[in-house]
Amino acid sequence: MPTYDELRPAAAAAWKAVADPPRPLFIVSVNTSSIASGAAETLAALKALSEGGAGFDVMQTGDTGFAWMEPVVQVTRPGGQSVLYGNVTADKAAAFAGAAAKGIARDHLIGVVSGAADGVPALADLDWMKIQTRWIMHNCGVIDPDSIDHYIARGGYGVYMDAVKLDRDELIKVITGSTLRGHSGSFFSTGTKWGFLKGATAEPKYLVCNADEGDPGGWVNRVLMESDPHTILEGMLIGAYATGATYGWIYLRDEYPLSIERMNRAIEQCREKGIFGDNALGTGVKFDAEVVRGAGAYVCGDETGLIASVNDGRGMPKLKPPFPAQSGVLGKPTNVNNVETYASVTALLRVSPETFSTVGTEVNRGTKLFTVSGAVAQTGCLEVPFGTTVNALLTAVGGIAQGRQFKAIQQGGPLSGLLPAAVAGDLPLEPEPFRPLGAGMGGGGIVFVDDTACVVDLNVMTSWFLEAESCARCTTCRIGNQRMVEILGRTSRGEGEAEDVERIKSLAASMQFSNCLHGSLSPTIINHTLQFFREEYDAHALAHRCPAKACAGLIRYRVAGQTAAVAEAAAICPTGAIVQVGGQWQIDDAKCIRCTACRDIAPADIVVEDRYGDTVPLRVIAPAAVARSG
Amino acid sequence: MLDNEVTLEIQHLIREFKPGDGDLLGALHAIQHHYGYVPKMAMRVVAKQLRLSEAKVYGAATFYSEFRLTPPPETLIGWCSGPACRLRGGEHVRQVLEAELGIQVGENTEDNRLGLHLAQCNGTCEHAAQVWVNGKVVGPLSAADAVKLVRGLKEKA
Numbered sequence: 070m071p072t073y074d075e076l077r078p079a080a081a082a083a084w085k086a087v088a089d090p091p092r093p094l095f096i097v098s099v100n101t102s103s104i105a106s107g108a109a110e111t112l113a114a115l116k117a118l119s120e121g122g123a124g125f126d127v128m129q130t131g132d133t134g135f136a137w138m139e140p141v142v143q144v145t146r147p148g149g150q151s152v153l154y155g156n157v158t159a160d161k162a163a164a165f166a167g168a169a170a171k172g173i174a175r176d177h178l179i180g181v182v183s184g185a186a187d188g189v190p191a192l193a194d195l196d197w198m199k200i201q202t203r204w205i206m207h208n209c210g211v212i213d214p215d216s217i218d219h220y221i222a223r224g225g226y227g228v229y230m231d232a233v234k235l236d237r238d239e240l241i242k243v244i245t246g247s248t249l250r251g252h253s254g255s256f257f258s259t260g261t262k263w264g265f266l267k268g269a270t271a272e273p274k275y276l277v278c279n280a281d282e283g284d285p286g287g288w289v290n291r292v293l294m295e296s297d298p299h300t301i302l303e304g305m306l307i308g309a310y311a312t313g314a315t316y317g318w319i320y321l322r323d324e325y326p327l328s329i330e331r332m333n334r335a336i337e338q339c340r341e342k343g344i345f346g347d348n349a350l351g352t353g354v355k356f357d358a359e360v361v362r363g364a365g366a367y368v369c370g371d372e373t374g375l376i377a378s379v380n381d382g383r384g385m386p387k388l389k390p391p392f393p394a395q396s397g398v399l400g401k402p403t404n405v406n407n408v409e410t411y412a413s414v415t416a417l418l419r420v421s422p423e424t425f426s427t428v429g430t431e432v433n434r435g436t437k438l439f440t441v442s443g444a445v446a447q448t449g450c451l452e453v454p455f456g457t458t459v460n461a462l463l464t465a466v467g468g469i470a471q472g473r474q475f476k477a478i479q480q481g482g483p484l485s486g487l488l489p490a491a492v493a494g495d496l497p498l499e500p501e502p503f504r505p506l507g508a509g510m511g512g513g514g515i516v517f518v519d520d521t522a523c524v525v526d527l528n529v530m531t532s533w534f535l536e537a538e539s540c541a542r543c544t545t546c547r548i549g550n551q552r553m554v555e556i557l558g559r560t561s562r563g564e565g566e567a568e569d570v571e572r573i574k575s576l577a578a579s580m581q582f583s584n585c586l587h588g589s590l591s592p593t594i595i596n597h598t599l600q601f602f603r604e605e606y607d608a609h610a611l612a613h614r615c616p617a618k619a620c621a622g623l624i625r626y627r628v629a630g631q632t633a634a635v636a637e638a639a640a641i642c643p644t645g646a647i648v649q650v651g652g653q654w655q656i657d658d659a660k661c662i663r664c665t666a667c668r669d670i671a672p673a674d675i676v677v678e679d680r681y682g683d684t685v686p687l688r689v690i691a692p693a694a695v696a697r698s699g
Numbered sequence: 700m701l702d703n704e705v706t707l708e709i710q711h712l713i714r715e716f717k718p719g720d721g722d723l724l725g726a727l728h729a730i731q732h733h734y735g736y737v738p739k740m741a742m743r744v745v746a747k748q749l750r751l752s753e754a755k756v757y758g759a760a761t762f763y764s765e766f767r768l769t770p771p772p773e774t775l776i777g778w779c780s781g782p783a784c785r786l787r788g789g790e791h792v793r794q795v796l797e798a799e800l801g802i803q804v805g806e807n808t809e810d811n812r813l814g815l816h817l818a819q820c821n822g823t824c825e826h827a828a829q830v831w832v833n834g835k836v837v838g839p840l841s842a843a844d845a846v847k848l849v850r851g852l853k854e855k856a
Contacts, residue, residue, distance in 0.1 A: 101821060286822075287822070323763075364763030365763045383762040398721060442827070516782045530790075621790075643794075
């Protein structure tokens with residue numbers, strides 16, 4: 070098997086062709102987001118031009134984080150000028166390529182990555198980038214994720230070679246001292262966890278990489294897996310050395326087929342290069358890994374649920390103890406970290422623990438990935454120092470879209486909370502400030518909510534999810550979430566009852582006793598709703614009104630203008646609810662499902678009204694004044 | 700194919716999976732990848748090979764939303780249930796899909812040509828509100844866009 074030094078010359082040569090290409094090199098971001106925007110077609114179009122003698126070469130990369138600008142293409146020209154472009158769809162590829170091969174193509178410009186700027190903004194000067202420190206994302210959108218040579222040329226697996234120079238206890242001490250904690254949202258000290266596994270006596274020992282990123286609105290791990298799979302595998306290999314683990318299980322959700330493909334390819338490459346096997350790069354460490362494909366179950370993101378899924382098929386979380394370090398996969402001592410945590414180990418040792426500690430906060434040094442979505446101008450993935458405020462992040466992504474008001478954040482998936490702008494805006498992004506609010510920071514997903522959204526509607530969505538994803542072992546969670554679905558559903562239909570708040574509080578109190586966090590944290594968002602959005606909740610529950618005019622049961626649609634557009638609107642209506650009576654268009658309210666398709670066609674002619682009519686002032690009736698009509 | 704031929708085919712599909720090695724999900728995926736769903740008979744073969752009870756295999760197959768025990772529709776529309784989609788009109792898209800197809804999310808049309816599936820966020824939220832047509836992201840969709848999409852698919856089906 071080759072030594073590390075023997076792998077480097079070929080790697081360096083492969084990378085030189087990218088960093089300093091002999092002719093223009095078009096680097097197309099190919100990831101799940103960009104494919105949805107047509108990147109595969111862009112790649113094919115550019116390849117066809119290249120093969121047709123256009124005088125440039127084409128390569129793929131992973132994810133730059135600029136989801137809102139996909140398909141993203143970076144063009145590096147001989148001499149080192151490199152420019153990032155966005156919205157390069159296949160239909161525009163030929164015109165774009167002609168311009169970008171010669172100089173800066175201004176139509177698609179995002180920013181200049183390196184070299185002559187020719188009077189256009191540098192990428193680093195954009196608000197989107199200024200806020201970022203890209204250590205974990207070091208290779209994201211830079212290398213071809215399918216090329217281990219690119220990875221090695223940029224220092225990859227050299228981090229492992231340096232790590233094994235340290236004694237195992239010393240290495241664990243470095244990791245612990247770095248303040249690195251689980252980036253999944255648990256924020257348990259990684260070094261401490263590794264120490265547990267190292268101290269376990271049974272053999273063999275296993276590492277699990279939790280890649281079951283199920284929080285809706287969070288895709289930080291997907292960005293890493295699709296852009297830089299070896300950074301994750303190297304973190305696991307370092308963990309294997311430190312803990313004595315000999316095998317790894319990467320539990321990867323079914324919704325990420327491209328991540329599965331790229332992780333599997335990277336594992337194969339490690340075996341071919343002698344990085345995985347009985348003697349990793351001649352260091353005497355035995356380690357190999359495989360991908361376990363999930364099948365759609367949110368609770369498998371819980372480490373005991375994940376382990377149960379591998380062991381038993383059904384991913385039902387279990388009580389601790391025993392802890393995974395005592396009995397995990399196949400009953401053997403196991404350490405579970407998530408994708409970003411393993412990648413952070415590699416990043417922290419690569420930049421050095423001293424440098425790592427220069428950003429972030431005292432208790433959370435270093436950086437964290439966040440994905441920003443919802444009502445923002447620019448959707449995507451950013452890596453920022455811990456302690457960056459929510460407002461700063463919002464500014465970096467261009468603020469709330471369409472000039473609307475920032476109303477709330479729903480961060481870290483459905484178990485972490487719903488916080489109003491006034492509270493959330495100044496929060497530093499690290500776990501501690503979230504806790505006194507009964508909230509979690511979560512694993513990186515932040516969904517921004519604007520003032521057109523209804524919080525009761527968001528609760529309806531959340532309650533469906535939590536009920537459907539309960540493993541149903543604990544009665545508190547199974548029945549508690551069912552009851553929440555019923556109560557919130559009827560509240561959104563205008564059938565709320567004055568006693569519901571007490572019912573919700575009582576349910577929430579009993580759900581605390583569920584075995585796993587799915588059950589005990591299920592009431593988080595409804596708790597926040599009652600705490601921070603009580604007026605809006607009461608408007609639904611007591612006055613049977615929806616201030617945002619979003620809840621279908623509390624609004625009605627009306628034809629306000631009789632133009633030709635209404636006939637088109639009638640044709641689009643999926644239930645045939647727009648009818649002509651005496652030559653006038655009107656809406657048959659019994660048939661109308663409030664899907665708003667008609668308003669998409671005839672926005673000036675169809676209006677949404679409060680079901681009592683918009684002239685009735687929206688006023689919350691005090692609970693005492695609500696008579697139960699029996 | 701005769702039953703025993705199918706059995707042989709299934710045995711071949713899952714030949715690399717071993718008892719006590721965390722292979723149950725892998726075996727079920729291999730079967731679904733080949734047949735488009737997990738036939739009852741395949742669960743028996745898996746149980747035998749992995750030395751598990753049939754109940755255990757059935758329990759696993761029914762725990763997950765992505766395993767299906769009946770043949771998939773020709774065109775599967777996944778409706779994204781995530782928050783970014785919800786904030787950008789995803790619930791309207793669901794109402795349209797259900798009304799146009801006359802089925803609920805989780806059901807297939809009687810002729811099994813079109814089906815609605817509850818999809819979980821895959822993080823392509825810049826395309827919210829979206830659906831996945833046989834795995835391909837389509838979006839952003841307004842309610843009216845969704846009507847046109849489904850009518851187009853119905854015509855093709």
